[in-house]
Amino acid sequence: MTRLVLVLGDQLSEGIAALRSADKGSDVVVMAEVAAETDYVAHHPKKIALIFAAMRKFAERLRSDGWNVRYSELDDTNNSGSIVGELLRRTEETGAQEVIATEPGEWRLIEALQNAPVAVRILEDDRFIASHKEFEDWARGRKALRMEYFYRDMRRKTGLLMDGDGPEGGKWNYDHENRKPAPDTINTAPMQFTPDDTVAAVLDLVEARFGKTFGDLRPFHYATEPGQAKRALAHFITHGLPKFGDYQDAMLDSERFLYHALLSAYMNIGLLDPLEVCQAAEAAYRAGDAPLNAVEGFIRQIIGWREYVRGIYFHEGPEYPRRNRLNHQRGLPPLYWGAETKMRCMRQAVAQTKEEAYAHHIQRLMVTGNFALLAGVNPAEVHEWYLSVYIDAFEWVEAPNTVGMSQFADGGVIASKPYVSSGNYIDKMSDYCSTCAYDVKTKVGDGACPFNLLYWHFLDRHRERFEGNGRMGNMYRTWDRMDADKRKAVLAQADDFLEQMSAGGRV
Template sequence: MTVLIPVLGDQLSPSLPTLTEADRENSVILMMEVMEEASYVPHHPKKIAFIFSAMRHYAEELRDQGWMVDYVPLDDEGNSGNFTGEVKRAVSRHQATAVHITEASEYRVMEMIDGWKQAFDVPVTIHPDNRFICDHSTFDKWAKGRKTFRMENFYRDRRKSTGLLMDGDEPEGGSWNYDSDNRKPAKEDASMPQPLRFEPDEITREVLTLVGERFSDNFGSLDDYWFGATRADAEQAFDAFIERALACFGDYQDAMLADQKFLFHALISVYLNVGLLDPLAICRRVEDEYYKGRAPLNAAEGFIRQIIGWREYVRGIYWREMPGYEEQNALAADRDLPGFYWSGETDMACMKACITQTRDEAYAHHIQRLMVTGNFALIAGIDPKQLHIWYLSVYADAFEWVELPNTLGMSQFGDGGLLASKPYASSGSYIDKMSDYCKNCSYSVSKKEGKDACPFNYLYWDFVGRHAERFRSNPRMAMMVSSYGKFSDDKKAQIDADARRFLDNLD
């Protein structure tokens, strides 16, 4: 008998259940580059190139280990263009008697796989994905009976279950969370570390040529491509972060500088989200750096919280709320996504910097996403589903399970507070405090009204006014609603006029 084992582009792990449980002598691994997955949103070319290159390198790694690998490239003459068609062709090609696959990370793909049991004439076994720290049943057990799902509560539960940074039953240092220590603005520093860059090898160069030919109209540049492609590359990149940047990661986690795209961030999410790094293993490594005195507690805790807290938490929310989560729009935001999200052509310096960086690198860190491009969309009333599609398209680390809850739930408050306790809205003062964007902007962050005023200033208060009734009872927004209510009628009219003038001319 021959067992066909499809391996998807974000399943590039040696611990994949279908591999660890397989009989190598009687198995064929199927890997597929298909146009449906490469084009269901207009992915950044660097994102497509990274995934295809990592897949091709992983296939070579498996062959070196003695596996039989059937790899279907995008330009294969018979490529059907979708997973179902390619699995069906491979079942016939290898006369497979069974299909074994690890569950997909995205609901859309999982629905497709669920249909294979009826579509094929051979049995299909779907294995649970054990590469996450919290499985679906554990998350559902934690969430049962809760009206809201707060990450901090989930995170503490995960700390206890893993033992990470725990001193018996208490958190190391006496506090669970050191986020208040992680909000320092950064100053330009010539010695600021840069991410480890990898020169494209022959396989990657072939992929870059393919992607350049097939996806040249997509938003984003392929120039200066530097992502690694193998597990060894990913581990080297993580080693470089540990050695060069971890010690300052916590302090400047929220900082933004126009001429420093990466600051002290790890830049490993691209590797982590396709399976080239193990989440628990990298957290253990960071914990060890703290205990050896090479990283402060706020840096170690901040990093670990992003992995075992936030990353696992949004995955749990995603699977619990799908299908239909992407359609939620609690604030009834219906303005179309402005064209400058795809061009970067705007006079707002912060937006221009973040969008241009995204175009060039397929990367922006979480504060650039949350408090600049996300904040603007929130206060401007942009349709959250359109913003979701943009984020899913333009970032190399964006898979729907992690991107959708971050965008619709946290950034846009589209689920009405299921995930976030408050909308992440702010005026220009936050951006001015945490970045150097404002100093070279066409608008004045110190001005609150008029054509020269920072749009974030009056759009913020316009947002508060529009949703005053909803947020009046929100403990984290009530003070802002109260402040707005004390504004004079003339001031409210000015805010409204400025907002209408600006929003009516977005493009």
């Protein structure tokens, strides 16, 4: 009996569950570039190009290994335009009676497969360290689902950076050592790759089809096959990892990547195995080539945070991305799509996002995310923006980071308090403020930094919810000590700023 084996664009691993359960001699692999996946949000052209190029190369590797692969390119005349539609088309061609699929990373696609008019057997995606059951067992009965404690269990399970039953170096977390401001110079950059014929053909297709979408397609230098991704990993381990920890939160006007790895997209689509990435980092520490604070911080991002947010996404259910516990309703400002702004930190973060499909975690959390939260932007629109513009964004990882960590729209499932700050944090961790039109030292009046105004505006309008939060008490005490006239002026100026921004004015 012939079965179809569905392989999605973020499942490009030979050991994926559906392939392991299939018979190479009789089953047919189905892969498809479809409009339903390119168009449900306005994906960055680089993201579409990465996935399509990697898919085409993966299909060829499967064929070389003896698999029968039916591949639909986006511009195929018979392309139905959806995953389910392509499964039905291939069912008619082959007479297959069942589809084997590895669980998608988005509820949207899971529900589409569950409701398909063909029998689909969905297997759990076991490329992750923690299964759904393991996360549910960990979460059961806990008053708070905090990543730090989950991370410790992942360390114990994998044995990474363990010294017997305890953590290497005596501490689980070295984050306090990883908050240094940006250095004067950076002496490395992520590895880049020249497009080959397959990538070039995809770039032409994407340019023709998505040329007006937000984001620069060219130049394109991402890895599109496992060999390249492993070279990018080796390059980072040698040149980036030793200083990654110290400067992972820093931001520089002239340096977009600093010591960051840019490996998340490769892990998220299947070109790199996350555990192998962590093992390579640990090996560098054991060999004396990278310090413990850097290696621990890097590994925590993968087996801690990455695994944790996936667990949260499936634990909380399909409605999670639509949560809005703070009832923020403001529309996403045009400056997120490149409209001119006088705020240098926002201008730089958005420009970098447009050109690279990338910004590192502090730019996302404490610049673009912080501003959206302070301004009261509807988290559904913020979620859609992040899902659209970043090359590593898939809903299982993006939604918890945005809805939970960044926008506090889940009411505290992930974070114990909102991640809000005035301009002072951005000034401390970057060089943006030194050349900004606004003055980060000015709290109110002419030239006052909008982050300063909106910070107090946010705290004031949400006082009933947050003044009892033990981690926010000092903020409210500082606010209360201000002169009453100054508080009134801050709120009025913040209101004027928000009104001008919502009206489409340049802010």
